[in-house]
Amino acid sequence: MIKLYDYELSGNCYKLRLLMSFLGVEYESKLIDFYPGNQHKSEGFRQINPLGQLPVVDDDGLVLRDAQAILVYLASKYDASGKWYPRDNPALLGQISQWLAFADGITATASAARLHDALFYTQIDVDAARAGANTLFRILDEHLYFAEEAGQDWICPGDHPTIADIACFPYIMLSEEGGVSRMDYPAIRRWCDRFKRIPGFTVMSGVFPAGPAVSGSIVSAA
């Protein structure tokens, strides 16, 4: 069975829990005392990941680090529908990769601000991190607005979400913990609600499920 080196409050670990939940893939969580124990920086854990970072998966001896890389691997291997990571569509693969890199930027900004406020990573320049997050959120909000105008629900074109949506979701949803409000990004907020209604969606601490969708009958009755 897949082993996930996991920490509940990590948005990067959550990306993998989300994909495996969407795909119905079973896995075992090996809990790491990220805080306050700093177990991911221990000598023992550096044998598994020399970078001393979460998450890591071990799938039958294949050990992979980096949330985005693991999303690519798991979707390629376990998504029989091929929709989360469509390997036969070069244009789409290019766009997915572009937004996976963008998600790393969200980690470097929105997640960094959250680590500063909640876990006392005092060496982080929190004002720069928040400003960086707002720059990225503005770009994504515009992108999603024009996607909606074109009848698209997700970050990349098509009628199905991709791993790009999964990679961007957690640290956007947790941004308020780092003092980055989503108030000014309405298209991002609508996309978050759509994301939460994907079948198989699961929460983490700090992320709540969507309320019930407004159904057609309620609208017509009103």
Next chain:
Amino acid sequence: MSILKCSDPIALNLWYAIAPLDEVLIGETAQTILLEQPIAYTRNHTGEIVAWVHDVASGGNPETDRLPIKERYGYFWTSLGTPDADIFPIPEYDEQDRRNIHAASFGVNVSAPRLVENFLDMGHFPYVHTDILGAEPHTEVKEYFVEVSKERDEILATNCKFWQPMAAAVASGGMDVDYVYRVPHPYSAVLYKSNPTDPERMDVIAIFIQPTSQETLRVHMLLSLLDESNDDISIRLFQQTIFGQDKPILENQYPKRLPLDPRAETPIRADKSAIAYRRWLSDKGITYGVIPAAA
């Protein structure tokens, strides 16, 4: 000592937990903030913890600006004033068969009294801690008792009961859980809850809040549990999961300071302990982290 930003004499004269003892290391100086005052601390070569006020300009002097220190419940405590009382007792901490575990210290962007109130509240369990500390349709907060304790100057809520699907890391299924809450300090609280394995005794969870400003804080979470089956990491991470769920709720409270005017926020029956807490703070004349009632 420089002029302090906090002008509430009651808040200044309280003891505050600052850091877990095992994180205070010989030869390493750490900095934090208490009531807007930067302080520094270290462990000297005799093993003794030293803390001092630490101003940006002067850096502070560990000898002349030295703060009082107490070691209690696995943390060191200090005060910017002159405490007129000892740190409140938690007798269970010294029981031989308990596991005393520091769950974490988290930063939260809210006032200390808002966090104490959240800690006292059972009504949010099914909605915020879904399928762990509560689940619909078991949403009723049954009648409970609240009083200012006769033994000590503290709020005591007893006879609290709530149905919980997974009351602790060691729980194997849903159970009716008895709770007792104590508020022995304006910014700290202790809860007692039924232990899933021993009906005669209770687990203890305490929060010790270090206000860094009127609207931001560090909270230190202590667990004193009867649990022979889980390792420290599982117990610690279970508690972090719970707190991670409370955090966005706390940070979305508005206003961030706790209003003490009884008309400011409309309570329901389940909020009896919060009403008593607000009145108790008002009677003490606390001003830090609250919006005092108009005179």
